[in-house]
Each structure stands twice: as structure tokens, then as C-alpha cells.
Amino acid sequence: MSAKKQNKNPAETIVEEEGEVSKVKLIPVYIMGKRYDVPEGLTIMKAMEYAGYKLIRGCGCRGGTCGACGTVYREPRDYKIQVSLACQKAVEPDMYIAQIPLFPASRAQYEFAELTSAPEEVFKLYPELFRCVACNACTKACPQGIEVMDAISALKQGNIAEVSRLSFDCIQCGLCTSRCFGELAQYHMFQLARRIYGAKIAPRANHLARMVESIDEGKYDKFLEELKKASEQELKRLYQERETEPMTAGEDWVPKDTGYL
Ligand code: FES
Numbered sequence: 305m306s307a308k309k310q311n312k313n314p315a316e317t318i319v320e321e322e323g324e325v326s327k328v329k330l331i332p333v334y335i336m337g338k339r340y341d342v343p344e345g346l347t348i349m350k351a352m353e354y355a356g357y358k359l360i361r362g363c364g365c366r367g368g369t370c371g372a373c374g375t376v377y378r379e380p381r382d383y384k385i386q387v388s389l390a391c392q393k394a395v396e397p398d399m400y401i402a403q404i405p406l407f408p409a410s411r412a413q414y415e416f417a418e419l420t421s422a423p424e425e426v427f428k429l430y431p432e433l434f435r436c437v438a439c440n441a442c443t444k445a446c447p448q449g450i451e452v453m454d455a456i457s458a459l460k461q462g463n464i465a466e467v468s469r470l471s472f473d474c475i476q477c478g479l480c481t482s483r484c485f486g487e488l489a490q491y492h493m494f495q496l497a498r499r500i501y502g503a504k505i506a507p508r509a510n511h512l513a514r515m516v517e518s519i520d521e522g523k524y525d526k527f528l529e530e531l532k533k534a535s536e537q538e539l540k541r542l543y544q545e546r547e548t549e550p551m552t553a554g555e556d557w558v559p560k561d562t563g564y565l
Contacts, residue, residue, distance in 0.1 A: 362405025371475030409489035423462030435486035442480035
């Protein structure tokens with residue numbers, strides 16, 4: 305059945321959300337080169353599904369955190385290609401859209417345990433790092449607002465800690481790479497840098513090691529047994545009455561009951 309037969313007014317559609325029925329304006333968009341009329345306000349991902357696409361790749365969390373839904377689009381009367389996450393970007397009239405669920409970037413193979421913390425490890429695995437021309441196209445493409453080019457500069461200087469800090473919010477969508485003149489796979493380099501930092505540079509969490517030791521020694525066995533026997537109501541009471549660390553507590557804060565430390 306055609307859209308015209310379904311709706312008296314082909315410029316709008318009826319939607320029902322949480323029991324509320326409303327009329328929504330339809331806007332034209334071009335998905336993979338074909339025109340579809342979709343409700344305005346939808347994300348690109350939802351608009352594609354409205355148009356009949358069944359997404360089995362290029363779709364994960366739907367919340368902007370998994371990086372699976374890279375999309376490339378162009379707005380009408382604009383020569384510029386833009387990139388975004390399909391689950392975050394809302395459709396606009398006459399937008400041209402294509403999905404890039406995977407950007408075929410080079411990812412180095414390595415035995416992580418054999419790597420040292422020296423930045424030369426990254427240089428050897430990703431020598432193309434030095435092809436960066438500092439154009440900043442990567443930073444402009446990043447949907448996470450990461451200073452990608454600055455992180456690449458830090459990596460060239462061998463500052464693994466700074467790369468880890470700058471790239472912490474990277475979701476591995478690959479959109480930086482899709483726009484890179486130097487053909488760098490920035491997101492793979494950053495991931496390696498963060499792994500090296502976490503495993504081989506960051507200070508060890510000694511308090512955590514001590515706590516694991518205490519658990520292994522059975523310090524909490526009796527308490528855990530009591531919890532396992534407690535009713536749901538009792539568990540809720542204990543949870544609600546527990547002493548929590550105040551938001552403004554300093555480093556020297558300790559709970560009143562230190563029996564479990
Ligand atoms: S689906 Fe996960 S970031 Fe879009």
C-alpha cells in the first residue's frame with residue numbers, strides 16, 4: 305500500500321508513543337541515494353528503520369557509547385561531507401545519508417604481554433603515526449569532542465599518559481580515521497596507548513591489592529554468609545542505612561565503622 309493511501313495528508317504521519325497519538329510532519333531524506341519521507345525529529349538510525357532498513361550491523365547501544373553507528377551525510381546546498389553517529393544525529397530535510405558501520409582501518413597485531421611501556425612500541429606498530437599533517441580534520445570529525453589531533457601530537461612526543469587522558473572518551477567509531485589525510489587509524493593507536501598506560505605506567509592500586517588479599521584470607525566470609533541468609537526486606541534496610549561517603553569528602557575520609565576495612 306502506498307503512503308498516499310495510508311494517510312490523507314502525505315506530508316504527515318500518525319505516531320503513537322506511550323499511549324499518546326499525535327500527527328508528525330514528514331520530511332524528505334535520501335538514504336543510500338533513495339528518497340524517503342520520514343517523521344521529523346527522528347535520529348538517522350530511527351529514520352532508516354522507519355524507511356524499512358533492518359540494522360544488523362552499524363547499530364549497538366543506540367545511546368552514543370558503543371561507536372558502532374558511524375554515518376556520513378551532506379546537508380542540502382552544502383558541499384561539505386559531515387560525519388556523525390546515526391543514533392545521535394537528527395535528520396534534517398533533504399539530507400543525504402549513508403552508513404559506514406565499519407571503516408577498514410589498519411589495526412596492528414601484537415602480544416600485549418611482550419610490550420614495554422616505551423612509546424617506541426607504538427611507533428614500531430604504527431609508523432604511519434608520523435604521516436600526520438596536523439590538519440585537524442580528525443578533531444572536527446570526532447562525535448565525542450576529543451582533541452584528536454592534540455592526542456596524536458602527544459603520541460608523537462611519546463607522552464603515553466597524555467594520550468590516555470585526552471582520548472579517554474574515545475568510543476572507537478573510526479570517524480576520525482575516515483577523514484584523515486595521513487590515513488592514520490587514530491582510534492587504534494589511542495587504544496594501544498591507553499592499554500599500555502593502564503597496565504604498565506599508571507601507579508598500582510595498592511589498596512585494591514590489600515583488599516583482594518583480605519577477601520582471600522576470609523575476612524568477609526562470616527559477613528557474606530549473614531547477608532546471604534538475610535531477607536529481601538532486611539537487605540533493603542541495610543542498603544538504605546549504609547554509611548556512604550559524602551560527595552565532598554576529602555582523601556582522608558574514613559567510615560565510622562572501620563570493621564570492614
Ligand atoms: S549505536 Fe552505539 S553509538 Fe550509536
